[in-house]
Amino acid sequence: MQNSHASDKTDKNKIGQPPPASDSIPEPAFTLIATSVLKALDQAQEKHLRVLAEWDNARKRLIREKEEAIRYAAETLLENLLPIIDNFELGLQAAENAGDQNILLGFKMVHGQLQQFLKENGITPIDAVGQPFDPHLHEASQHIPTNEYPEGTVIAQIRRGYKLHDRLLRPALVNVAQKMPPSS
Secondary structure, X not given: OHHHXXXXXXXXXXXXXXXXXXXXXXXXXXXHHHHHHHHXXXXXXXXXXXXXXXHHHHHHHHHHHHHHHHHOOOHHHHHHHHHHHHHHHHHHHHHHHHOOHHHHHHHHHHHHHHHHHHHHOOEEEEOOOOOEOOOOOEEEEEEEEEOOOOOOEEEEEEEOEEEEOOEEEEOEEEEEEEEOOOOO
């Protein structure tokens, strides 16, 4: 029985004491292990920073896309309204030619309200006449030979074009000046 108590005492003495010198890691191996652990830590930190940057970029992109979706949400509705406005403007021209001032006044009032509505919703008309032809804003209907305007100048607007904020909603349909051929 005494033998078991003696071995218990030896086990208790080993607890909490450093291992014997023969179990320690040699200095060069310890340096190698420490270097590789530090390198792995640096790589993990770098990867963590990249993931954070990617997450931040994705968050910013989602915010930008949401703002754009809100800004252009009514684009289809407003685009479908444009032919109605075109026809209304034709009616306004007919009322001006008819000479009935009461009808003309009513048309002008409604036209002003329509223009204000468009402006409040970010729609601006494209002023094409007298401007150089721009395929990003204009759609050429005809090229008219003339010496009165420089070549490539919009000389008539057939249908008004519109922009929604900074995006083209509908190009202006225009006639463009073409250099008059030499007469023989």
